[in-house]
Amino acid sequence: MSVQSRQTPTLPPQRITIGERIGRLFYQIYAGVMGLLGWLAEPIQRLVGVKHMAYFFVLPNLLVFGIFVLFPMLLNIYYSFTGGSALFPQDRPFVGLQNYQRIFDCGNLLDPATCREDRFWRGFFNTAFYVVFQVGGMVLLSMLTAVVLNRSLLGRGFFRSIFFYPVLLSPVVVALIWKWLLQRDGLINAWLVSMGMERILFFLNANWAVFWVIFISIWAQMGFYTLILLAGLQSIPKDMYEAADMDGASRWQSFRGITLPLLMPTLLVVLVLSVIRAVQVFDQVWVLTGGGPGTATVYVVQYIYETAFANQTRQYGLASAASVILGMILLVLTLFQLRVGRKSDIA
Amino acid sequence: MHRYRYAALLAVLLIFALVVSACAPAAVAPSAPAADSAATQAPAAEAPAAEAPVGVTELRITWYDDGNEGAVLRDLLDRFEANNPDIKVVIDTVDYASGIQQTLPIQLEAGEGSDMARVTQLGIMSKYMLDLRPYLSDPAYWEENFGPFLKWMQATPDGDAIPGFMTQLTVTGPFINRTLFEQAGVPVPSDSSDQVTWQEWAAAARQVADATGTFAMVMDRSGHRLAGPAISMGAKYFDADGNVALVGDQGFKDMAQLMVDWHADGTMYPDTWIGSAGSYVAGNVPFVNAQIVFYMSGSWQVGQFNANIGDAFDWEAVPNPCGPGGCTGMPGGAALVALNTSKNPEAVARVMEYLTQEDVMEEFYARTLFIPGHLGLAAKGVEFQAELPQTLKSLNVFAAEVGKLAPLAYDLQAYKYNTILFNANRDRLTQVFTGELTLDEAIQRMQEDIEAGIAAQQ
Numbered sequence: 001m002s003v004q005s006r007q008t009p010t011l012p013p014q015r016i017t018i019g020e021r022i023g024r025l026f027y028q029i030y031a032g033v034m035g036l037l038g039w040l041a042e043p044i045q046r047l048v049g050v051k052h053m054a055y056f057f058v059l060p061n062l063l064v065f066g067i068f069v070l071f072p073m074l075l076n077i078y079y080s081f082t083g084g085s086a087l088f089p090q091d092r093p094f095v096g097l098q099n100y101q102r103i104f105d106c107g108n109l110l111d112p113a114t115c116r117e118d119r120f121w122r123g124f125f126n127t128a129f130y131v132v133f134q135v136g137g138m139v140l141l142s143m144l145t146a147v148v149l150n151r152s153l154l155g156r157g158f159f160r161s162i163f164f165y166p167v168l169l170s171p172v173v174v175a176l177i178w179k180w181l182l183q184r185d186g187l188i189n190a191w192l193v194s195m196g197m198e199r200i201l202f203f204l205n206a207n208w209a210v211f212w213v214i215f216i217s218i219w220a221q222m223g224f225y226t227l228i229l230l231a232g233l234q235s236i237p238k239d240m241y242e243a244a245d246m247d248g249a250s251r252w253q254s255f256r257g258i259t260l261p262l263l264m265p266t267l268l269v270v271l272v273l274s275v276i277r278a279v280q281v282f283d284q285v286w287v288l289t290g291g292g293p294g295t296a297t298v299y300v301v302q303y304i305y306e307t308a309f310a311n312q313t314r315q316y317g318l319a320s321a322a323s324v325i326l327g328m329i330l331l332v333l334t335l336f337q338l339r340v341g342r343k344s345d346i347a
Numbered sequence: 348m349h350r351y352r353y354a355a356l357l358a359v360l361l362i363f364a365l366v367v368s369a370c371a372p373a374a375v376a377p378s379a380p381a382a383d384s385a386a387t388q389a390p391a392a393e394a395p396a397a398e399a400p401v402g403v404t405e406l407r408i409t410w411y412d413d414g415n416e417g418a419v420l421r422d423l424l425d426r427f428e429a430n431n432p433d434i435k436v437v438i439d440t441v442d443y444a445s446g447i448q449q450t451l452p453i454q455l456e457a458g459e460g461s462d463m464a465r466v467t468q469l470g471i472m473s474k475y476m477l478d479l480r481p482y483l484s485d486p487a488y489w490e491e492n493f494g495p496f497l498k499w500m501q502a503t504p505d506g507d508a509i510p511g512f513m514t515q516l517t518v519t520g521p522f523i524n525r526t527l528f529e530q531a532g533v534p535v536p537s538d539s540s541d542q543v544t545w546q547e548w549a550a551a552a553r554q555v556a557d558a559t560g561t562f563a564m565v566m567d568r569s570g571h572r573l574a575g576p577a578i579s580m581g582a583k584y585f586d587a588d589g590n591v592a593l594v595g596d597q598g599f600k601d602m603a604q605l606m607v608d609w610h611a612d613g614t615m616y617p618d619t620w621i622g623s624a625g626s627y628v629a630g631n632v633p634f635v636n637a638q639i640v641f642y643m644s645g646s647w648q649v650g651q652f653n654a655n656i657g658d659a660f661d662w663e664a665v666p667n668p669c670g671p672g673g674c675t676g677m678p679g680g681a682a683l684v685a686l687n688t689s690k691n692p693e694a695v696a697r698v699m700e701y702l703t704q705e706d707v708m709e710e711f712y713a714r715t716l717f718i719p720g721h722l723g724l725a726a727k728g729v730e731f732q733a734e735l736p737q738t739l740k741s742l743n744v745f746a747a748e749v750g751k752l753a754p755l756a757y758d759l760q761a762y763k764y765n766t767i768l769f770n771a772n773r774d775r776l777t778q779v780f781t782g783e784l785t786l787d788e789a790i791q792r793m794q795e796d797i798e799a800g801i802a803a804q805q
């Protein structure tokens with residue numbers, strides 16, 4: 001066979017799929033954007049040096065944080081030292097600690113009736129009660145649900161979706177759905193009457209109203225925390241359970257000795273997130289009960305809203321002082337959680 | 348590769364330009380300097396409206412509806428726009444409690460309000476009103492026909508501003524469900540006596556409620572609604588210096604005690620006052636559903652009862668019940684006022700002048716079934732467009748009640764801080780119903796809330 005007769009084999013024409021085309025397009029856009037960023041970043045890097053380029057990259061996020069979080073927060077603190085009903089800070093007289101003094105002007109801090117700003121303290125104690133029972137109940141139920149959903153049961157995916165579904169609903173929708181169920185002429189009362197029983201006026205009895213507010217918020221949020229705990233459970237190595245099984249440990253011993261300690265970091269995250277969310281409770285309850293009956297379901301955020309906006313006197317300074325106090329409580333709770341979390345990491 | 352890089356760069360720039368242009372205010376037409384600003388200042392619940400063409404001034408009205416008045420106003424404004432093609436008026440209909448009472452004052456405080464608004468709390472809102480006097484062709488006409496009500500809209504006691512006109516005069520007073528009385532075989536107390544006390548009405552309504560499985564009474568959750576009955580029971584509200592003085596006001600306490608007792612013994616439908624906190628709640632829904640024998644509200648309900656109840660059962664207004672202090676309701680009403688956030692005061696004045704023409708107002712009142720807030724029309728009489736006898740009878744009852752209002756009721760309505768007073772009455776009294784406070788504690792708290800509220804305003 002002569003050398004000339006050996007020809008390079010012709011390759012079949014390359015076929016580009018739609019997926020590849022889309023991929024290329026995205027790459028080209030990505031490359032273009034990166035090129036643009038590079039074009040912007042290069043002169044800046046020359047100007048400030050490589051060391052300081054990190055500031056350039058965090059700048060956009062810092063700006064957003066500064067404008068939409070830090071500045072309003074500082075403005076709120078300033079408002080808490082001002083009085084009057086004017087909206088703009090320059091029109092508001094400085095009153096020092098007057099708003100704080102008014103909130104803390106109490107004969108007995110544990111008895112709202114003895115406080116000058118009794119509605120703040122009623123809201124405060126209502127919130128404390130809500131946080132303890134809502135968070136306690138929710139963490140416990142989320143934990144139980146996550147443990148059950150972590151086992152191989154029939155229709156596990158379906159149940160996971162069902163438990164997560166309420167999380168997708170807006171708090172206002174959740175409140176309206178339950179209001180229609182629970183009100184005087186709601187579905188539950190219609191059913192009770194059809195069964196020959198008396199109506200239960202859920203929203204006119206303080207105990208019932210508080211119970212339903214807590215129950216509904218657990219129902220609405222539980223799926224989210226269940227999902228986090230489920231992820232935590234799935235990260236625990238299976239061989240640890242096998243080893244415990246071989247050593248003759250019971251299920252409860254395995255749970256106490258393996259699951260709980262290894263799940264503790266996740267549990268702490270769940271705890272801090274749910275506590276923060278519980279302290280901020282407002283929208284769902286506002287639609288569901290309006291804070292009633294009386295002030296049984298008025299929480300601190302509702303007090304702040306009403307003092308600043310719903311009440312015609314518009315006492316922005318007082319409302320800001322109350323929100324600063326709320327912020328301080330949240331800060332203390334978060335620092336406490338971080339401290340506990342750090343200790344648990346060390347252990 | 349460079350080709351793609353430049354193409355992508357252009358694409359990014361194009362997207363950026365689109366985003367920036369979407370965020371920017373619309374172009375300003377020289378002949379219509381504020382048309383666009385009105386559009387950008389519109390509240391969230393604005394009505395869908397096409398962009399005003401160049402050369403057309405767009406005005407916005409923040410409005411709420413009790414009945415059909417929004418539709419009637421739109422109809423009248425359509426005629427105005429047909430004859431005045433350089434002005435377009437958009438009506439933004441909002442909820443009364445959240446839109447008018449809560450959001451509008453904050454928008455106005457921030458300088459972001461509409462051109463006109465329909466408001467009820469005239470004293471406290473007066474600082475946001477625009478004096479149309481310099482823009483009106485005939486201020487004397489306004490003084491002649493709206494004079495007494497203009498006093499309610501003054502920011503200072505000696506002011507002479509003309510900010511707007513009353514879309515309706517209102518009088519508080521009760522409605523009854525006569526059909527329930529007939530079913531129970533209980534005579535209607537006002538059929539045999541001109542002066543029926545609150546206690547007599549409550550007793551009769553309880554009898555009817557017991558026989559028909561309904562609730563005896565409901566009152567709108569409002570301090571304003573409570574004020575007429577309280578004055579009838581002898582409440583004074585003010586001390587000799589003109590300051591609010593509820594502590595020691597026996598008449599006020601007596602009425603408050605009646606409310607407490609009626610909530611405790613089930614005479615009052617509890618959902619309206621107890622089932623809420625911190626806001627106004629109307630009691631009209633259970634009345635429309637025939638669940639209530641006696642409903643304390645006011646003349647503004649006539650239009651919607653005419654539409655929503657019709658002749659499904661016999662409903663009617665009855666004269667205000669009596670007490671040691673008289674038999675009075677409270678005056679009030681809603682006004683359409685110009686706002687100082689408007690960039691087009693001349694155009695606003697033209698709209699206002701059109702709406703206050705006697706024939707236009709007559710049509711408005713006749714179709715909405717509102718008691719006229721125009722003295723000329725009130726004297727002449729309005730032929731209301733209603734066929735139901737209960738509607739016409741109710742309008743006559745309320746018209747007669749105007750003449751029976753106590754002077755204190757007018758003083759209280761003209762009091763600049765009456766909203767603070769009414770809200771404190773409403774919220775603290777509810778706490779007594781739920782057992783959180785005693786009546787004496789609640790009255791003490793009301794006094795403190797009012798003083799703190801007034802201090803914050805000053």
